[in-house]
Every structure is written in structure tokens, then in C-alpha cells.
Amino acid sequence: MWKKDEGQAGQESIDATPRASAPRSTSASGRATIGPSISIKGDVTGSEDLVIQGKVDGSVTLGHHAVSVGSEGRVNANIVGRVITIEGRVEGDLTAEEQIILRGSAQVHGDIKAPRVVLEDGATFRGLVDMGATPSKSAVTGASSTSSQSKPSEPSRSTSSVTSDAGKPAVSKSGPASS
Amino acid sequence: MSWLDRLRTRPTEATGPEGEPGEEASAAFERASPGLAALFGVMKPERAHSILDLGEASRRHLAVLSPYARQIRFAGLVPTPPAGDALRVALERLPPNADHPYDIVLAWDVLDRLGPPDRKALLERVTKLTAPGARLYASVDTSGAETIQPVRWTLVSVDRISQEPVGAPERAKPVLLPAQAERMLDPFKVTHAFSLRVGAREYVATRG
Numbered sequence: 001m002w003k004k005d006e007g008q009a010g011q012e013s014i015d016a017t018p019r020a021s022a023p024r025s026t027s028a029s030g031r032a033t034i035g036p037s038i039s040i041k042g043d044v045t046g047s048e049d050l051v052i053q054g055k056v057d058g059s060v061t062l063g064h065h066a067v068s069v070g071s072e073g074r075v076n077a078n079i080v081g082r083v084i085t086i087e088g089r090v091e092g093d094l095t096a097e098e099q100i101i102l103r104g105s106a107q108v109h110g111d112i113k114a115p116r117v118v119l120e121d122g123a124t125f126r127g128l129v130d131m132g133a134t135p136s137k138s139a140v141t142g143a144s145s146t147s148s149q150s151k152p153s154e155p156s157r158s159t160s161s162v163t164s165d166a167g168k169p170a171v172s173k174s175g176p177a178s179s
Numbered sequence: 180m181s182w183l184d185r186l187r188t189r190p191t192e193a194t195g196p197e198g199e200p201g202e203e204a205s206a207a208f209e210r211a212s213p214g215l216a217a218l219f220g221v222m223k224p225e226r227a228h229s230i231l232d233l234g235e236a237s238r239r240h241l242a243v244l245s246p247y248a249r250q251i252r253f254a255g256l257v258p259t260p261p262a263g264d265a266l267r268v269a270l271e272r273l274p275p276n277a278d279h280p281y282d283i284v285l286a287w288d289v290l291d292r293l294g295p296p297d298r299k300a301l302l303e304r305v306t307k308l309t310a311p312g313a314r315l316y317a318s319v320d321t322s323g324a325e326t327i328q329p330v331r332w333t334l335v336s337v338d339r340i341s342q343e344p345v346g347a348p349e350r351a352k353p354v355l356l357p358a359q360a361e362r363m364l365d366p367f368k369v370t371h372a373f374s375l376r377v378g379a380r381e382y383v384a385t386r387g
Contacts, residue, residue, distance in 0.1 A: 117241070119236060119237070119238045119241050120238060121237075121238050123236075123238075124235075124236075125235075125236040125253060126235075126236070126253055126254070126255040127252065127253065128250060128251070128252040128253075128276075129236070129241065129245075129250065129251045129252075129253070130249065130250045131226075131245065131249055131250075132226065132249035132250070
């Protein structure tokens, strides 16, 4: 349910629309965007990809869609999605069907659960990483697909990707020393 | 390959500056870790473990740990452990693992940087979160220096570690003698102890 953030005077507000789709900002990519000046208190649900550049307190549930928290995004909520990418700050648990990516600027405090977790150098994370509970629907393993999920416009960064496909030990780009 | 074999293939001394005051204080250095080699030597790379890491998450850390554990909790108590009430609050916020108790604990250098009451509180919480048979790795400073430089610990591999100095040096606590350290770790019983030339001692202990 949308609620105005009464404590955010001067900020853009959004009409209260119970269980509405994520707010649409017409974007060429077809993704809904919560802009940097927007503050939301309540539950965000929908059936399209969402980019959060503003502030969200509550919950974000987009089960089969991608959720991105941009570098300006400040989220105090649990997030559920297919692929979750974090560049900003999140206080809450992240649950993804496929993959969670914490980019170098990400600051996350909460538990993350996904078959695949990507942690870039510089990301700050405190909490539990659980890579086993959600069965992977994709057959991809290793880091190559991780690269393809990354933003193509960004320079390639050093990442660690771990997966739990078929219950096998995780695969990482850098790879642990053989034991 | 056993932990001892792994060590034999690599030098055991530090490969960088050894902490001389004021000398390259900001440089990270990498060294062999016989304690971690012993710990990983008994771990199964089948994601059978549940790890409580009292330090910070990092890319390399996750890459090394992930083949061994399905669940890894990063507590963030290292490199800057809180003290007193703040530590107790942080410890209370460390939840038990829902699936099964943590069976591996990475304590890094936190124990020797806490006063006795805080140390006791930490060990009590860790004991609550683990089950008998759980293993704990800890490193304590034995250099005898007046100050201790907080470091960010990063696993480079299962038997090597990187230590990156962060923050201002702290006044060091009195050096823990081996017998004191063993008592401190109770109910974890020390199974391996290694004295390192870098001025540290590493312990691997198993909860009785």
C-alpha cells in the first residue's frame, strides 16, 4: 500500500494506490523507476522490472522481475525479486530466484538468499549469505553468465560469483585454492 | 592434500612488512596461515558447513568460503570490535542459524583485543550459536608491542591470508600466554596452535 511520507516535506509524493504496480516513470527500457526525489512508505509490488533511485521503507516484492537499487537508492525494506542488483544502501533481507549482485558501492545490512551471489570489491555487507535454500531454475553455472548479467555499459569489474546449482560446490571466478 | 603438505609447498614466513611502527603501515601484506590450513584441512568442500565469520564480507573471502558452506554469516565485529554494552548489543543481534548451528567460527584477532568481560561475553554467545564439535579459528597478537594495528583480514586461499591495516593503532592488551588462551577459549579445546614469526599465535579449537 502506498503511503505518503509525511516526514518528507517538499518531496514528490505518490498517490496511494493499494497494491498497485510499481510506479511508472516512462522509460525506454520498459522498467519502472522510483526517482531520486521520491520517498515511499509501504509495500511495493508489481509485474515489471523496477529501478529504485529514491527512498523506500516497507517491502518490495517483484517475484519474477528484476529489482535494482541505484547508487542514490536508500531502501529500508525486504526485497524479493528474480535478480536483485544493489548499488546503494539497503537495510533488509534480499531474496532472489536467480541472483543477487552487490556492486562496489553497495552497503547492505541484512540476510541475502539466492542460488547465486555476486559480491564486487568494495561492497559492504553484514549478514547471512544463504546460497542453498532457493533451487536454481537456470542451468547456468560459473561466472561467465554473471558477466552477461552485468550492465554491459559498465567496465568489467572483478567479481566473485558463487552458485549452488545441482547442489554442487560453488564456482568462483577467482577460484579457491584446491584443497 | 593435508594441511601440513600444503604448508610445505609454501613459505611460512610473512611476505611483507612485519609491522614495524611507522613503516609502510598502510600496506597490506599476505602470509601463510597454518591455523587456517589446519582448519580447512578438516572441512569438507561439499557445502556441508555453516560458517560464522566475525569479520567482514569481501569478494575473495566469499570465493574461498563458498565451496565449504551453504550459509555464511558475516558479523562485522572485526576489524573494529565494539566494547562493553555495544558489544553485548551486537552479540544479541547475532541470530542463531535457522537450519543448523554454526560449525565453523572465524574469530580472527578479536579475542585478544577485548577485555576479559567482553571476551567472556563473546565466547558465551559463540558457544550458544554453535553445537559440540564446532571448530573455531583465532589469532592472537604475541608481539608484545604497546600498540596493535587493527587489520582487515581477507582469505586469499585456504592457507593464506591478507592483512590490511585499517584505522588507528590501539593500545594492546597484555599478551595472552598459551595456557591463558586455552582457558579463554573454553569450552573450545585447542587442537592446533602455531606460533608465527610475524608475532602472532594461531589457534584451532574444537567445541567439547
